[in-house]
Amino acid sequence: MLEFTYKAHCDLLGKFKIDTEYDIVTVRQTIRQYAKDMGMGIVDQTRITTAVSELFRNMYNYAGGGEVLIERGEVENHHALIVTCTDQGPGIEDIELAMTDGYTSGQGMGYGLPGAKRLVDRFEIQSKLKEGTTVRMMKWK
Amino acid sequence: MNLHEKRIPIIKIHDYLIVPIQVDMHDKLAIQLQSQILEEIAKTRAKGVLIDISVLEMVDSFIGRMLSGMASMAAIMDTSVVIVGMQPAVAITLVELGLEMPGVDTALNMEKGMEMLERRLNSRKTDSF
Amino acid sequence: MKEILNIKNTKERIDRIEDILASVASGDMDARINSEIEDDFSGIEAAIDLLINDLTDELRQRENMQKELENKLSKIQDQQKTILQQQEDLLELSSPVSKVWDNILILPVIGTLDSQRTQVMMENLLQKIVETGCTISILDITGVPTVDTQVANHLLKTVTAARLLGAECIISGISPAIAQTIVHLGIDLSAIRTKATLQDAMIFAMKQNKRADEVRALGNLALPNEKTD
Ligand SMILES: Nc1ncnc2c1ncn2[C@@H]1O[C@H](COP(=O)(O)OP(=O)(O)OP(=O)(O)O)[C@@H](O)[C@H]1O
Ligand SMILES: [Mg+2]
Numbered sequence: 113m114l115e116f117t118y119k120a121h122c123d124l125l126g127k128f129k130i131d132t133e134y135d136i137v138t139v140r141q142t143i144r145q146y147a148k149d150m151g152m153g154i155v156d157q158t159r160i161t162t163a164v165s166e167l168f169r170n171m172y173n174y175a176g177g178g179e180v181l182i183e184r185g186e187v188e189n190h191h192a193l194i195v196t197c198t199d200q201g202p203g204i205e206d207i208e209l210a211m212t213d214g215y216t217s218g219q220g221m222g223y224g225l226p227g228a229k230r231l232v233d234r235f236e237i238q239s240k241l242k243e244g245t246t247v248r249m250m251k252w253k
Numbered sequence: 254m255n256l257h258e259k260r261i262p263i264i265k266i267h268d269y270l271i272v273p274i275q276v277d278m279h280d281k282l283a284i285q286l287q288s289q290i291l292e293e294i295a296k297t298r299a300k301g302v303l304i305d306i307s308v309l310e311m312v313d314s315f316i317g318r319m320l321s322g323m324a325s326m327a328a329i330m331d332t333s334v335v336i337v338g339m340q341p342a343v344a345i346t347l348v349e350l351g352l353e354m355p356g357v358d359t360a361l362n363m364e365k366g367m368e369m370l371e372r373r374l375n376s377r378k379t380d381s382f
Numbered sequence: 383m384k385e386i387l388n389i390k391n392t393k394e395r396i397d398r399i400e401d402i403l404a405s406v407a408s409g410d411m412d413a414r415i416n417s418e419i420e421d422d423f424s425g426i427e428a429a430i431d432l433l434i435n436d437l438t439d440e441l442r443q444r445e446n447m448q449k450e451l452e453n454k455l456s457k458i459q460d461q462q463k464t465i466l467q468q469q470e471d472l473l474e475l476s477s478p479v480s481k482v483w484d485n486i487l488i489l490p491v492i493g494t495l496d497s498q499r500t501q502v503m504m505e506n507l508l509q510k511i512v513e514t515g516c517t518i519s520i521l522d523i524t525g526v527p528t529v530d531t532q533v534a535n536h537l538l539k540t541v542t543a544a545r546l547l548g549a550e551c552i553i554s555g556i557s558p559a560i561a562q563t564i565v566h567l568g569i570d571l572s573a574i575r576t577k578a579t580l581q582d583a584m585i586f587a588m589k590q591n592k593r594a595d596e597v598r599a600l601g602n603l604a605l606p607n608e609k610t611d
Contacts, residue, residue: 133279141277144310155505158311158342162350165313169280213351223314227350337548341508344543353542360548361515 175201307338
């Protein structure tokens, strides 16, 4: 349903569902392993793992869960790890607001989305009310 | 891997509680740990808590919030919390995420953390004279 | 009722005190009153001698510390010279972090900083802090001509990350040009401890060390009484 700016030739690494709190942990660990396998340094591994953890929790909290697509590809002359999170939740009314440091509609601290964006090299978010939200992040090797 | 059954030990030594977090915590486990520590403080009347996170490879906003919340709650109960042994990669990531955890005491290792608690305790005792 | 004070040779003895104090003030730390008379005034003479003793000890200690500091500093300066000579190579390598003193790390940064180099440097420094257990580190940017927003932010981030580890990071040697840039860019460095020179930073770091030792010693002394309350 969504068009992304960064088109890439990708290999699919894995597809996972986030339904429970345990899934948040296991899938972020899986992503760390992919990052490690690609040869990312320890800090970048930690960055991408933390960023995806934020997105997974958002899907779990606000959309009752969602799906994660992990790919590897060449983007703008970089080896990239690409993580796409899709949910069929309520959507985000004001994306700009949601991307603001400190904004939360619930009990969070409101650093999830803007923080995740700072931790990766490319970050795109699209959302439609009542249809869902998709976030795609890329981290260069 | 059985995530459902992990439990984090709380060890009491003298006036202190030591909590070595050795698993990648899911949210429920983090919340459970928080109340477990608070209960243990009340029960043992511990004067300080050292939370050792040296093996944690990631602290996201949820765990970060749990840790700083832990420190504030313990403070209300007149107990100091020191977060010990954060890895450099974790610290960098937390700062970039935007979680600078102001007001949370940190120490490089257990020994330094213990020293910090002792200092706290002593200055508090002299205050009360 | 008036008490009669028993003081012998008042005039000469006051003169002697004045002489001795003058000698001490002019740097003769061996001068003492050493009065042999025992009367109501001898207590004061003895007290003055004691004070001169204390003062002498204090000065000696300061001198020693100063000497040690100068030695270390000249070592660092030599180090920095070598580093300057190897600047070209250095830009390729990561920056050297050295432990110059018990509990103190110094990272002298020389040359232009770009975002990537700053990042590598920051990671090295934090890693070294954890490895050595040093709680104070000094990031000396005397040798850095300018910084941009990104680099300034990385520096800021380093200090905050160090705090999360349980260590303090001081930035020294901020040049007028860099100070101007930082303020113009609207970057808030107020939460960060900055010192004019590497020397100032070293003195500050050593004082912190000393204070920590004192508190520790105090704590040990206080412990036996603790149990009573
Ligand atoms: N997948 C999603 N579906 C619907 N709304 C979302 C989704 N993700 C984020 N939001 C909305 O955007 C807001 C900001 O999200 P963000 O992750 O930045 O902060 P938070 O989750 O509220 O707090 P934190 O992540 O710091 O615990 C959320 O409060 C929520 O209203
Ligand atoms: Mg969130």
